[in-house]
Amino acid sequence: MIPQEYIQEVVRRNDIEEVIGQYVQLRRRGRTATGLCPFHNEKTPSFVVYPDTQSFYCFGCGAAGDVINFVRKYNNLGYVEAVKQLAGRAGMPLPEEDDRESRARQRLLEINRCAARYFYENLNAKTPEAAMARRYWKEKRGLSDAAIRRFGLGYAPEDFGGLLHYLKRRGFSEEELETSGLVKRSAKGNLYDIFRHRVMVPIIDVRGAIIAFGGRVLDDSKPKYINSPETMVYHKSRTLFALNIAKKSKNRRYILCEGYMDVISMHEAGFDTAVCACGTALTPEQAKLLSEYADEVVLSYDSDEAGQKATERSLGILGSTTLKVSVLSYQGAKDPDEFIKKYGRERFEMLLNGTANPTEFQLKKSKAKYDLRSDDGRLSYIREAIEILTERGVSPTARDVYAGRLADETGVSKQAILSQLNGALQAAARRSYRKEQRDLSKEGIASDIRVPYTSSGESALGAANAARQLAVAMLQDPEQVPYVRARLDMSTVLVPEMQRALEAIFRCVDEHLPLNQTSLQQMLDEAAFRQLAHGQAYNHDIRLQRQDIDMYLDRLQTAKPISEQVKDMSDGQLESYFANLGKKKGARPAETDE
Template identity: 45%
Template sequence: MAFPPAFLDELNARNPIEDVVGQYVALTRRGSNLFGLCPFHGEKTPSFSVAPEKGIFYCFGCHKGGGVVNFIMEIENLTYGDAVRFLAKRAGLEVPDDGAYQSQYKKKERLWALCRAAAQFYHAQLKTPAGEEARAYLQKRGVSGQTVTRFGLGYSPNRWTALLDVMTAKGYTKEELLEAGLLSQNRDKGTLYDRFRNRLMFPIIDVRGNVIGFGGRVMDDSTPKYLNSPETIIFNKRRNLFAMNVVKKSKREFIILTEGYMDAIALHQYGFDCAVASLGTSLTQEHADMLSKYTDELVLTYDGDEAGQNATQRAIPMLERTGLRVRILRMRGAKDPDEFLKKYGADRFRLLLEGCENQAEYRLRSLQMRFDLSQDEQKVEFAKQAAALIAGFGTAVEREVYGTRAAEAAGLSPDVLRMEIDRARKRLLRQEKREETRREMDPAAAVQPFQRELRYDNVRSAVAEEGLLRMLFREPALLAQTEGLTAEDFSVPLFGRVYAALRERWQNDLAITPAALADSLSPAEMAHLTAVLQKQEPPLSETALADYLRILREERAKARVSDASDLLAMQRDLKKKKGYGGS
């Protein structure tokens, strides 16, 4: 989506990064930069920096970085074009009539409006005679009328084209209904029909209040039990959670993550307005990142069966990577929160919440359940695995507490298990030390980008390219001395594109700032460029500039010679195979 460069420069100038970031993060000045706790991952020591003079942010912990547009993309979960529109509105700027962008955004607006109209249609159908079965089902499940209204629940009629007929009469096209995931198409005949039929309907609403998709549940034992909207340009199940639009307003200090829509709805109805559910998919890193923006603590309420336990084990490290404190709720006498609340009520559930296990307790108890501790062989194996688990806990207090518990469970002396934990801990530390030494002994690895997709094939040239770009961003006038240098002279394609963009902007008297390149670089590329610019700046001297240029040209010449040698070798091999040459 190509916006006019002059407009983007004005957008960046009218949205100072320190002002925009300051609305989300408490910043403290330290020298020329500002620092705060990163909003993208949990941390106790500020590693998130904002450089007002450069117009960039960078986190030394999670390595996210970029300009003000990149920040809004990340914090508000927006596309590039939508982030530009967001900042334009903030600054009172009118977005230029860029055809490609306007077309894409208008298409999204049409699909949002279509999905909202569909949600209203389904909600209205719930109140008709055709919706009697769905109303009876909701009543049986104990869902109140107030909850039905709050979540916009509805009913999809048991007819092939009920929604199709109504929406086309409102002016929406069949193509739009297909794009929104509201229709399906017969592969053989090509006929179109409603995707959702005879189902209780759950609108899925994003954090900005847009209806983006639906979940449909059968009211009998037919399959599939749940049918969700397919992926569309407005619906991505990996990046959204059911009821997140409600939960983001909750005053509670934690969020409850459930497996199903009905569990989340039941919790809200019983006064726990902090429950969300995933959208028919396992928890993803995107979900974890989203949750960490709204809370510091998460309660997992997955089912207690084997599948639920496996899901919990997978989710814990993913959630902890974002800095979330994770607690696990265990239920007895009910298979899920919905059933528990109906049986025992909100007060008993509140007691369950207060007694939630933390992740360490949960992991240790789950491990213990796999062994018959009345048998010596299994007792020994449990002790070994428990020691390995506890050795990885971060503090000595945790290792002492859970070591004692594991010893009691196995009927062993705490001192004996403590020795086993110490041995496991030493092995773990030795392994970490070997990894650290390996990295220190490999300087080439030390300068590689954190983003795996951006690797340096020629480290000597790449380091010189980094230094050159830092000089050019600091003093654009030095571009006059790089005449003859081209993007192809760079060993890192990203740096070649950045250099070409800088020359073009310099020649057209446009601003030379990292933020100005946000429209032409991916988030990962922008983050890496920001990381490069955060490094110590080189002296502004003609000697340093000449050295960088010399290294680039030397390494480029070597690459050409290498390429030519490879080509000659290939020609010789080809001649041998065809019998043209001798030995």
């Protein structure tokens, strides 16, 4: 274990605003700095850095912590690895320590590196199998030797134990190999390779480490693809294939493809910003990652029904980013790879330069669903088109242009269409306002509560919030800890997360540790830590006084009968209990429900 003194010194030497400013564009607002959250998609900044407490909190997704937690979360590192990275930044020598998690990650990455070497060597072996695999890459996929080397492509022979024995000879244990996901254990207890008689594609992260593999059959047998399972180094929802290569390009227009093979073919044709999502569909995390490297994204999925559905899903996710998004539309080929092979690179580039915007794509798809020769078909098309035009991101000018096109296509006057469109926009604005108010209500500020609670439901909600406010008061002024501890009846703390948080605060004092987020996040699970971070963020500009502490202690005592009522409830039952209270008129659900 790394000594606590060392960890605290790492935090002291790495100013949180300065470190986060290297990843996020921050804007100073008085004593805080704000920016777009790097952990979820948003267009309005909800991510706040608090230099006073050397912490951060996102009011959108709840991400929170100190500088170590930020670096850990942003770079997908283990805790010790994040400490080491920040120590290196501060020029601090590393302490002698035995870190099991860090060593396990490094061993897993080494297994993957050795496996990639094994697959590459087998591709170039002098065997009929290898020759078949080489023909697949070179003749069927049209790849050059340079592309094969660039992507580290390989071949897994038809051998149940080839990779297993190769890795064992290099000193890896059976337990390590099972953890890697490259081998499995049969019902009889024997280990065997999961990739057999497949061409192999290594999945490499942005730092250049091999984190997983994808394997494809050489014919059309099923399953066509097998992919590595998730491991401690591979999280498919946060990984984009070929981003390690694409990020080197000066071009900020990225091409988002459907699969590995499309991406590799694109790069071979000279389109060096092609990437694809790992997993079955694009995720918000992948979209966020993409927005860090690209200004514009062109969706280049297959032309079949599955590809069109994937396009719609991706448009919805990318619509929450700042990226400019367009859709590639082509005919005469089932996918981009086939189109390039049939018509050439120049023709494909012309397509790219003439890509349709998302509104164009959705309207075209909607129009194809209806028979515009019938009144019912025209009305249905207009209704659906108006829903599309009311979405965020469609400018007033574009709405006017498309309203004119709808009028030409349906024979309905442009004025009538604009009138219906304006009504839909007003309704959408009302829905958006109500949603905004609901979201705001879920962020209730603890110091707002100034009136006594009388009914049992309000008493429970008030008591739950009071416990969190007591924790915040002690974080603001550690000298208040003995006062609170001597008067607090822990049985009146209704929320289990807050019980754990309060106990951690007392433990910090007992162990003479600094009472800050760095100490507490090592002691608490994520749910309990978020409760603390939430309260601290909301009170950052409010100094809780002794009279506030007395008020919260009184509130807990007032609600003591409620604590008897809920003491035997499970965490799930408690969550449901508070959720139901929050639905009652006059209750403030947000003050306990994160």
